[in-house]
Amino acid sequence: MAIDPKIQAAINQQINHEMTAAYNYLAMVVYFEQINLAGFAFWMRKQHEEELAHATKLFQYLLDRGGKVELETIPKPSSEFGSVADVFQAALSMEQQNTASINGVYSLAKQLDDYATLSHLQWFLDEQVEEEKTMEETLGLIRFAGDDKSALLTLNSQMANRPDEGAQPEG
Ligand SMILES: [Fe+2]
Numbered sequence: 825m826a827i828d829p830k831i832q833a834a835i836n837q838q839i840n841h842e843m844t845a846a847y848n849y850l851a852m853v854v855y856f857e858q859i860n861l862a863g864f865a866f867w868m869r870k871q872h873e874e875e876l877a878h879a880t881k882l883f884q885y886l887l888d889r890g891g892k893v894e895l896e897t898i899p900k901p902s903s904e905f906g907s908v909a910d911v912f913q914a915a916l917s918m919e920q921q922n923t924a925s926i927n928g929v930y931s932l933a934k935q936l937d938d939y940a941t942l943s944h945l946q947w948f949l950d951e952q953v954e955e956e957k958t959m960e961e962t963l964g965l966i967r968f969a970g971d972d973k974s975a976l977l978t979l980n981s982q983m984a985n986r987p988d989e990g991a992q993p994e995g
């Protein structure tokens with residue numbers, strides 16, 4: 825069944841959101857590299873790659889449905905942050921907005937009885953739960969470390985151990 829133009833537009837917008845997130849995470853890599861927190865930089869690089877994979881997944885889905893992909897402009901991200909906590913607060917807000925955006929596409933697909941899109945978006949809904957949880961937990965640890973630089977450096981070392989997402993069957 826041909827994809828509804830409204831769903832096509834919403835998925836194209838979601839591809840842009842994922843690309844925007846990817847670009848913002850890359851800007852966070854820049855911030856961490858500048859202050860020599862290589863562990864955090866490594867972690868954010870993985871996050872950047874994950875978002876690219878999300879965009880690619882939707883891109884492929886739209887092609888599989890015979891839809892037309894339209895790549896929109898990605899706004900310039902900022903690499904200016906006041907602190908490590910500020911970075912993760914920004915990341916959490918971004919993920920919350922992304923969850924709302926995916927919920928919006930899901931709701932539209934529901935209205936239009938587009939069961940294939942609902943099925944495809946299921947993965948994204950589950951992923952967003954993980955993403956928000958991860959950002960909240962990390963932010964909690966950073967706040968717990970507070971002004972303790974050695975605690976922050978321990979966290980920095982741990983962040984370097986982030987496993988590859990490719991280890992999962994779906995990504
Ligand atoms: Fe994403």
Ligand SMILES: [Fe+2]
Nearest residue numbers: 845875919955
């Ligand atoms: Fe995300």
